[in-house]
Amino acid sequence: MALLEVEHLTVSLPTSDGWVHPVDDVSFTVSRGEILSIVGESGCGKSTTALAVMRLLAENVRIAGQIRLDGADLLQLSEAEMCALRGNRISMIFQEPMTALNPVKTIGFQIMEPLLVHTSMSRTEAREKAIDLLARVGIDQPARRINAYPHQLSGGQRQRIVIAMALACEPDLIVADEPTTALDTTVQRQILDLLLRLVSETSIALMLITHNLAVVSEVADRVMVMYGGRITETGPTSDVLAHPIHPYTKGLIGALPRADLPPGERLVPIAGVVPRLVDMPSGCALADRCPAVIDACRRARPAERMIRPAHQAACIRA
């Protein structure tokens, strides 16, 4: 059994034009020690899926379906039970290390906090553990740095702090929402290496959300491509990137700058923009932007089909 099993997850949001579905009937699993990457353009439902798993969406949002952690449905838990789980068995890493930390509290306080909330550790023990964690995520002079405030650290260092916080209670699952997007390329590399090392050292399951296919190709075991709140393609990373099935995945890969591109050759962007949630087409969400579109695409929503072993796509033309 996979650690995290998400089935028919639908997130509905009330708007003045009626209910919209930023996440629409999404199912996937993540196993222990596995890195699942969720990719797609902005507004395709990646972050909403992450926040739904954490159950940190706004109160007026409706979540349907099942999100099972070790078989227990998170959507059935009370808020208090969910609080006991967050930061303990599931934790999260955020996109903006510059704003994800409380500016008026020391980093020591912030790393110790989950330990003090979820374990019976004393302050002294939690402090020791926090120093260990700082060392583990590659912060120099951890015993001194523990008293620093976030503004005294660089962006990369802050992201390491956020990761240390997420690791504190040795969670089963880490949800990382664009953890490297706000960082310099060299620092991105370091943070990715750190995440890879942590996953291989422990048996953490990592749900890595990114719009960066280069990141996906380097770290993910499996990749799940989302568009318009739906899954368009899922499969092993190497297979999906080498032999993409869905026109959207092909488009994403075609738009990627590559070193081996012949001089003068242009990148192929995906035409058009992501449709607004209220204007989502009733058939295939990509219909208006797809180069291979046929009439049948607009009629019914394509189901996910197994095209190759472990490689699924939701396209009737595949």
Added chain:
Amino acid sequence: MLAQFTNKLIGFVLTMLAAAVLVFVVLEVLPGDPALVMLGPDAQPDTLAALREQLGLNQPVVFRFLSWIAGMLWGDFGISYAYNVPVLGLVADRLAVTLPLALMAILITVVLALGLGVFAAANSQRLRGQLVMAFTQFGIAIPSFWFGLLLILLFAIHLGWFPAGGFPEWSKDPIASLHALVLPACALALVQAAILTRVTRSALLEVLHEDFVRTARAKGLTRREVLWRHALQNALVPIATVMGLQFASLVAGTIVIENVFALPGLGRLIFLAVEQRDLVVVRVIVVLLVGMVILMNYLVDIAYLFIDPRLRTRRA
């Protein structure tokens, strides 16, 4: 941080000095002859001359100013014209009423405003949060002297829990003195608490949209824990700023409230001193009130450094 303390202290002293100059100029130089102001238009010329001599008005302005300042630094605040006693003792007695009154009012304001503000922010989408906001509208709209009268009517006359006015000396019965300050402090605190509640609420609501609040929730903190442990300290800078500003209107409010509750405080003294044209007393009290307000804002400046580490000097 020590350098910042010193800098702010220098700022405090300079502001005090500027305030003293302003008070001196307004009261002594601009409108002509202070002796005439004090005695009124029907004064006899020889009385006038005697007073001018007593006040030192025949000396050059700069000399008068400097000797006034020097006198205050040495503890000589002059002699009250109306009471014919040293101003220092007169003011010190009154300060023993007004200062505790103001401090009590601030305490009530802060406790009420933080409690209600956090509650209103936590329940901003619910009816009970809206009710708190409606209540603060009342608080802002009700004049403090009228609210004072209502308090007297209810708690002093009907229920008899508190005295309706007057003030037993501290040395005789400190508990009774404190007791006598409760109603006037409440009357003073109402408006301030209402304003500060709204400031607290909106400052908190702004902070609650910040990313680190979501981080704290992702760690497993409950909404309430996030509010008190993470959001409040971040919201304190605007709250402290408004508190500092409010202190001035609170001090001004004591003038009215001390009259409503017949408290022998500074506010009542300045009221009488103005009526009796006792300029020596007026200028000392004005400088003192200005000093209290500036001191309060100095303390707020210092408080910023404790609230927000980013405002402390960075070590290279």
